[in-house]
Amino acid sequence: xxxxxxxxxxxKKLLPSQTVTTDTDIDLSSHKYQKxxxxxxxxxxxxxxxxxxxxxxxxxxxxxxxxxxxxRGFEKLIERRLFVxxxxxxxxxxxAEPDTNEYFIARCTEELSGYADAVPEYANWxxxxxxxxxxxxxxLRGVPGQGGTFALGIGVQWGVYLRDLILDRFEELTGxxxxxxxxxxxxxxxxxxxxxxxxxxxxxxxxDDFIIRIKKLMFHNSVFKTRAKGLAIIxxxxxxxxxxxxxxxxxxxxxxxxxxxxxxxxYDQLDFDPPTATxxxxxxxxxxxxxxxxxxxxxxRQIMAKMPAKGDIRAKMPNVLNWKIPKGETYxxxxxxxxxxGMYYVTxxxxxxxRINLRGPSYNHxxxxxxxxxxxxxxxxxxxxxxxxxxxxxxxxx
Amino acid sequence: xxxxxxxxKMNEMLAxxxxxxxxxxxxxxxxxxxxxxxxxPDGSIIKVNPIYDYFSGERPQEEKxxxxxxxxxxxxxxxxxxxxxGFGTGCGSIEIPPLVTPRFDMFRYGVQMRPTPRQxxxxxxxxxxxxxxxxxxxxxxxxxxxxxxxxxxxxxxxxGGMYYDSYSTINxxxxxxxxxxxIAGCMPRPEALLHGFVKLKQLIKEGKAEKANEYARNFDxxxxxxxxxxxxxxxxxxxx
Amino acid sequence: MKNFIEKLNSKYNLQEVVYQRDNLxxxxxxxxxxxxxxxxxxxxxxxxxxxxxxxxxxxxDGKFQLLYLLNNPETKSDIGLKVYIDRENPVMxxxxxxxxxxxxxxxxxxxxxxxxxxxxxxxxxNFVVEGWDEKPFMRRDFDTHEYAEKTFFPRGNRKxxxxxxxxxxxLYPNQPVTAKQRKDDK
Numbered sequence: 001x002x003x004x005x006x007x008x009x010x011x012k013k014l015l016p017s018q019t020v021t022t023d024t025d026i027d028l029s030s031h032k033y034q035k036x037x038x039x040x041x042x043x044x045x046x047x048x049x050x051x052x053x054x055x056x057x058x059x060x061x062x063x064x065x066x067x068x069x070x071x072r073g074f075e076k077l078i079e080r081r082l083f084v085x086x087x088x089x090x091x092x093x094x095x096a097e098p099d100t101n102e103y104f105i106a107r108c109t110e111e112l113s114g115y116a117d118a119v120p121e122y123a124n125w126x127x128x129x130x131x132x133x134x135x136x137x138x139x140l141r142g143v144p145g146q147g148g149t150f151a152l153g154i155g156v157q158w159g160v161y162l163r164d165l166i167l168d169r170f171e172e173l174t175g176x177x178x179x180x181x182x183x184x185x186x187x188x189x190x191x192x193x194x195x196x197x198x199x200x201x202x203x204x205x206x207x208d209d210f211i212i213r214i215k216k217l218m219f220h221n222s223v224f225k226t227r228a229k230g231l232a233i234i235x236x237x238x239x240x241x242x243x244x245x246x247x248x249x250x251x252x253x254x255x256x257x258x259x260x261x262x263x264x265x266x267y268d269q270l271d272f273d274p275p276t277a278t279x280x281x282x283x284x285x286x287x288x289x290x291x292x293x294x295x296x297x298x299x300x301r302q303i304m305a306k307m308p309a310k311g312d313i314r315a316k317m318p319n320v321l322n323w324k325i326p327k328g329e330t331y332x333x334x335x336x337x338x339x340x341x342g343m344y345y346v347t348x349x350x351x352x353x354x355r356i357n358l359r360g361p362s363y364n365h366x367x368x369x370x371x372x373x374x375x376x377x378x379x380x381x382x383x384x385x386x387x388x389x390x391x392x393x394x395x396x397x398x
Numbered sequence: 399x400x401x402x403x404x405x406x407k408m409n410e411m412l413a414x415x416x417x418x419x420x421x422x423x424x425x426x427x428x429x430x431x432x433x434x435x436x437x438x439p440d441g442s443i444i445k446v447n448p449i450y451d452y453f454s455g456e457r458p459q460e461e462k463x464x465x466x467x468x469x470x471x472x473x474x475x476x477x478x479x480x481x482x483x484g485f486g487t488g489c490g491s492i493e494i495p496p497l498v499t500p501r502f503d504m505f506r507y508g509v510q511m512r513p514t515p516r517q518x519x520x521x522x523x524x525x526x527x528x529x530x531x532x533x534x535x536x537x538x539x540x541x542x543x544x545x546x547x548x549x550x551x552x553x554x555x556x557x558g559g560m561y562y563d564s565y566s567t568i569n570x571x572x573x574x575x576x577x578x579x580x581i582a583g584c585m586p587r588p589e590a591l592l593h594g595f596v597k598l599k600q601l602i603k604e605g606k607a608e609k610a611n612e613y614a615r616n617f618d619x620x621x622x623x624x625x626x627x628x629x630x631x632x633x634x635x636x637x638x
Numbered sequence: 639m640k641n642f643i644e645k646l647n648s649k650y651n652l653q654e655v656v657y658q659r660d661n662l663x664x665x666x667x668x669x670x671x672x673x674x675x676x677x678x679x680x681x682x683x684x685x686x687x688x689x690x691x692x693x694x695x696x697x698x699d700g701k702f703q704l705l706y707l708l709n710n711p712e713t714k715s716d717i718g719l720k721v722y723i724d725r726e727n728p729v730m731x732x733x734x735x736x737x738x739x740x741x742x743x744x745x746x747x748x749x750x751x752x753x754x755x756x757x758x759x760x761x762x763x764n765f766v767v768e769g770w771d772e773k774p775f776m777r778r779d780f781d782t783h784e785y786a787e788k789t790f791f792p793r794g795n796r797k798x799x800x801x802x803x804x805x806x807x808x809l810y811p812n813q814p815v816t817a818k819q820r821k822d823d824k
Contacts, residue, residue: 040485040531040534041483041485041515041534041538042513043484043511043513047486048486048487048531067765067766068528068530068764068765068766068767068768069487069528069530069531069534070488070489070528071528071530071566071766071767072526072528072561072564072566072567073561073564073567073775073782075776076565076775076776076780076782077561077563077564077782080563080782080783082802088560089560092489092560095492096492111658111659141495156495156499157498157499157500160495160496160498160499161499161500161501164496164499164501164502177493177585177587178492178493178585179584179585240686240687240737241737241738242737242738242739243687243688243689243737243738243739256711261711261714262714319809321801321802321805321806322806328656328658329658329664329718330658330659330662331658331662331689331707331716331718333689340689342689342690344690344692344705346694354694355692355694355695357690357692359689359690363739363742364739364742367739367742368738368739368741368742369739372738394489397765426769529767529768529769530766530767530768533768556793557792557793557796558790558792562786562792562796563782563783564782564786565775565782565785565786565789566766566767568790569786569790569791569792569793570790570791570792570793573791623791627789627790628769629769629771630768630769
């Protein structure tokens with residue numbers, strides 16, 4: 001607009017073209033390149049991860065990810081604990097959405113011990129409700145967080161406040177704010193309290209207001225559009241080569257969603273359609289996550305309407321302190337906020353698990369994909385790329 | 399065998415063990431951190447020792463309180479403006495964003511988050527520390543200017559918490575850096591964190607939050623504990 | 639799914655075929671045929687998505703069991719190929735030319751179990767631990783509790799109100815408690 005008014009058109013032909021590829025020959029002693037550590041102590045990084053950049057001016061030529069700052073050796077610890085003692089331990093593997101790990105341990109032990117169909121219907125609906133609420137509180141921090149990487153701080157303030165209200169609902173239902181321990185083998189631990197649905201509907205109405213305000217703040221904003229469009233493009237051919245799952249795959253048009261492909265719990269009775277886009281850049285992924293926020297609110301309303309009024313919450317299981325599971329192995333997957341998460345569980349007939357291995361979606365996104373996508377971008381755009389790929393370091397190094 | 403032969407044999411064994419110890423020490427040094435000779439752009443040869451060239455070999459010094467009404471005024475100023483470093487070291491850092499947002503507002507207590515250790519007063523160690531993070535935390539703690547305070551969040555800093563038998567997390571935080579206030583819980587609620595800040599303010603105003611000086615007094619003991627578990631020590635002894 | 643498994647069995651000799659769910663199959667395959675089968679599945683049968691690579695330590699049999707878990711996005715089915723390799727000298731052919739994330743899995747397995755994948759890029763870099771000079775930490779004969787007591791400074795005086803002990807006394811009061819049970823519960 002101003003350019004037209006002043007009669008000024010920038011001549012892009014005068015700028016040198018960007019030809020940066022991954023096999024540039026980097027000679028550190030030529031004093032043209034510099035190594036910068038975007039290290040663990042940085043306010044913009046998602047979690048505790050470090051990226052070692054080789055930079056020419058402000059353009060990144062090579063990137064290397066360093067993880068391991070949050071390593072606790074979970075898989076070794078769980079081998080020393082009984083099946084039910086693995087619950088409080090395995091929840092803390094992923095800090096952002098802890099309920100998915102509870103579901104994994106419950107489902108894997110049920111499948112391997114033959115109680116897979118014994119879980120009552122009311123318990124399964126409650127499991128779905130807690131999983132969707134966990135996705136909602138993760139999205140309330142993630143969608144405005146993308147604006148926060150471009151210095152749009154007010155969205156984060158709104159989003160984290162509303163997330164606190166959802167954590168209040170969790171506290172009513174399960175007893176704790178962050179680590180719930182609600183889903184156990186055989187069912188869940190408690191019923192819905194009285195008046196829960198009314199209070200939840202109040203909170204969801206506040207979130208509807210927030211959704212409209214976030215749209216005006218982020219998607220009608222010229223700074224956000226200029227910086228986010230065309231950044232960190234993922235093409236459909238890269239999806240299977242790198243093993244990309246979840247929102248990052250849907251951002252370039254490849255429709256992958258575990259809730260539709262391998263439905264678990266009662267997702268085939270609900271009415272929803274995962275959103276897709278075609279561009280594959282940061283703007284498209286943020287737009288998809290905003291759509292998922294609307295969809296998750298709708299799903300919670302559907303679940304609360306379709307849920308039976310009362311029923312059994314737990315099947316009759318053997319005494320968990322004296323429980324031996326026969327030899328076997330299984331792989332259970334579900335769709336968390338970041339993509340397809342799965343757990344590989346091996347038992348050997350004793351009262352402790354033999355091996356568990358969590359497959360987090362950030363394992364591929366943060367190491368193999370990030371190192372290739374960052375080449376050619378600016379140093380100031382590293383945080384935007386990391387938040388848009390939803391890298392969560394605790395589940396990379398467990 | 400005669401005595402001379404025995405002496406020779408012992409000397410040989412000692413020399414071997416020294417060489418072995420040197421070899422073991424050297425395995426964790428990266429090639430860019432070794433002592434070496436480089437060729438300067440004008441052709442002359444310079445000896446470089448990267449770790450010790452850029453830092454001086456000083457030790458931390460105590461900052462003695464001045465006493466009287468000046469100290470009371472300074473303590474009041476320090477207590478009412480605690481600036482916390484924004485470094486989330488463990489899973490307890492998921493309860494820090496609720497503190498920054500309007501529901502459990504900590505700005506009304508004068509507490510802010512700062513991005514760099516040079517401008518901050520307090521450090522919240524939120525939960526467990528793996529050995530890799532402990533090295534960075536020590537480096538960051540020593541870069542903060544005195545007087546500085548540490549708040550240890552969660553039960554993992556007290557006795558290891560639920561990772562007491564892990565090969566990669568530490569058990570007791572106050573063997574490596576001195577702690578002022580412990581906040582128990584797993585996770586502690588944001589209200590518990592605010593209560594911890596109030597307690598810290600009380601301690602500062604009474605003049606009892608002197609753990610940074612204790613670090614300077616018992617520097618060798620802390621350093622020996624740190625070096626025992628951090629085997630690839632490639633930083634100077636005092637990083638400031 | 640059953641016809642497909644029979645076709646695969648006639649090409650590469652599969653043992654221990656287990657149908658875990660109606661679209662998840664686990665099968666064991668020999669070390670020589672493993673990468674061949676994985677490439678065939680990726681190129682001709684549509685299993686283009688590698689879900690994970692993992693390893694289990696069977697110390698009683700003296701073997702490591704590697705797992706390649708593949709997923710077919712069209713027919714939405716999974717197949718898990720298990721490969722048994724020797725525990726004393728663990729070496730396996732590298733598969734880093736097939737997918738771009740395999741080098742990360744191979745780097746982690748080398749650090750955690752000690753399995754070597756010759757030719758894999760950046761295999762000697764540390765993944766999660768720095769300055770580790772003990773044996774690889776995920777092996778079954780590495781005792782992590784003993785290592786933690788020895789290196790870190792535990793505070794001691796840990797009192798446990800063990801629910802297993804309490805319930806055992808309540809429900810099975812006449813059963814003798816063996817020394818091994820008492821040690822495992824601590």
